[in-house]
Every structure is written in structure tokens, then in C-alpha cells.
Amino acid sequence: MGKMTRWCAAAGTVAGAVGLLLGAAPAVAGPAPNPVVGSLGAVFPAPLAPVAKLDTARYLGSWYQLAAVPQPFNLNCARDTTAxxxxxxxxxxxxxxRCTTYTGGVSGIAGNARVNDPITGAALHVSFPGVPFQGGQDGPSNYVVTHIADDYSWALVGDPARLSGFVLSRNPSVSDAQWREIRSVVEARGYNSCLLLTSPTTGGRAGVQPLCTV
Structure with missing residues (x-):
């Protein structure tokens, strides 16, 4: 589920290129919902909130990643990243x-998502065998479904601190109007839309660019 991926890390030059792209992106940020004021007066965005109720049966199946905050574990993915x-x-x-790599191969990993919030069903702990620092199948929520379209055609997923963010879609291609809706929701959930990069898909967008420029 989004951050659930763990694929071979790309070379440092690829990571550097991503860093340069992020550094060049205009500083456009959405509002942080319900900010939290710390004991010393510092203001922090509230943790990413789950949807009120996720219909698990409708959520099951395959999704395409349309955009994401770059993560070290999937820099080797060239296109068609799916969950x-x-x-x-x-x-x-x-x-x-799974995803298609830059050499044309297929990279993938299988894991488990455990529901931590039985009320909403939208906060889960995702783990993969052999991946460190995950605490096995039990642990704090690191996968939060914070938006789901009424028809379950697309979703926004991230971790509570917004260090990760993934736009998932049932289809590899969406219209320009849908891209505008996606950007609006991403920003409303407290993300900087320039920090999410589009993910190439066969039949969809072929290039990589900040979501704020789509």
C-alpha cells in the first residue's frame, strides 16, 4: 500500500538528481490542517488523519501509483508502479x-498490512519480511488512507508525519480535471504538492514532474 514498497535503491547519482529536482521546485504548500502547538510555542501540522470509514472490500485489488514523495526504496522503479x-x-x-525497472525487469516485494484502527479501517501497519525497523507485523500505523474518492477510483495515502505520500488510482491515466482535483486534495491534507513527483505509467503520463506543475 503505497509506502509498502521496498525495491532496490538506485545509485547515489539518481538520488542526487531527485534532490536537485525537488530543490528547483517552487515553494507551494497547502495549508496544514489543525496545527498542533508544542510546549515551546512551535507549530506542527497535525498528524495525517484517516478517512472516517474505509470500505475494505472496495479498497482491495490493484492500484497504480500516479504520484509520490520519492522514497529510497523505489528509486529503481522506472514506470508502472503498482500495489x-x-x-x-x-x-x-x-x-x-511491483514496478518495471530502468533495465526493463520487474521488481517487487510482498508484505502484510495489519489494521490498527478497527473503527475507520484506514490506519494500518505495513511490514515486509527482512525489512529493518518495522517491528514485525505489529507496530504503529505507517499507512493512513487520508482520502478516498466516492467511487473508489483514487486514493491518497501517507504516514502520520507526511514523510511519505502516494496518489493511487485504479487506472494508469486520469484527465486534466482529475489531476487538478488530486493536487487540491493533496494540498488540503497538508502536503506541499511540489514534493510529490508524478510516476510514469503505460498509457498515462510518461515523464516525472512535481505535482504542483501538473
Missing amino acids: TYGLIDESNISVDN
């Missing part, structure tokens, strides 16, 4: 993430 979810039981969902 497929299947029901294990009422508390666990199987995760199968």
Missing part, C-alpha cells in the same frame, strides 16, 4: 508491490 491488496482476515491484508 495489489488481498484479504487475509478481518485484521490483515496481503500486499504485493
Whole structure:
């Protein structure tokens, strides 16, 4: 589910190129909803909130990644990054993430998503075998569905601190009007839309660019 991916890290030059792209992006940020004031007066954005209720049965299946905050584990993905979810039981969902690499191969990893919030069903802990610092299948929520379209055609997912963010879609291509809607929702959820880069998909956008410029 979005940040659930862990693919081979690309070379440092690729990471540097991503850093340069982010540095060149205009500083456009959406409002941070319900900011939290710390004990010393510092203002922090409130943790990313889940949707009120996620219909798990409708959420299962395959999704295309249309945009994301770059992560070290998927810099090797050239295009067609997907996530497929299947029901294990009422508390666990199987995760199968795949992408096409720059050499034309397929990279992927399988894991587990455990529901931490049975009320909303939209806050989960995702883990993968052999990946450190995840605490096994039990742990704090690191995958929050913060927006889901009424028809379940697209979703916005991230971690509570917004260090990750993923735009997922049932289709590899969306209209210009849908891209504008996506950017609006991303910013309303407290993200800087310039920090999410579009993800190339077959039949969709071929290039990589900041979401704020789409």
C-alpha cells in the first residue's frame, strides 16, 4: 500500500538528481490542517488523519501509483508502479508491490498490512519480511488512507508525519480535471504538492514532474 514498497535503491547519482529536482521546485504548500502547538510555542501540522470509514472490500485489488514523495526504496522503479491488496482476515491484508525497472525487469516485494484502527479501517501497519525497523507485523500505523474518492477510483495515502505520500488510482491515466482535483486534495491534507513527483505509467503520463506543475 503505497509506502509498502521496498525495491532496490538506485545509485547515489539518481538520488542526487531527485534532490536537485525537488530543490528547483517552487515553494507551494497547502495549508496544514489543525496545527498542533508544542510546549515551546512551535507549530506542527497535525498528524495525517484517516478517512472516517474505509470500505475494505472496495479498497482491495490493484492500484497504480500516479504520484509520490520519492522514497529510497523505489528509486529503481522506472514506470508502472503498482500495489495489489488481498484479504487475509478481518485484521490483515496481503500486499504485493511491483514496478518495471530502468533495465526493463520487474521488481517487487510482498508484505502484510495489519489494521490498527478497527473503527475507520484506514490506519494500518505495513511490514515486509527482512525489512529493518518495522517491528514485525505489529507496530504503529505507517499507512493512513487520508482520502478516498466516492467511487473508489483514487486514493491518497501517507504516514502520520507526511514523510511519505502516494496518489493511487485504479487506472494508469486520469484527465486534466482529475489531476487538478488530486493536487487540491493533496494540498488540503497538508502536503506541499511540489514534493510529490508524478510516476510514469503505460498509457498515462510518461515523464516525472512535481505535482504542483501538473
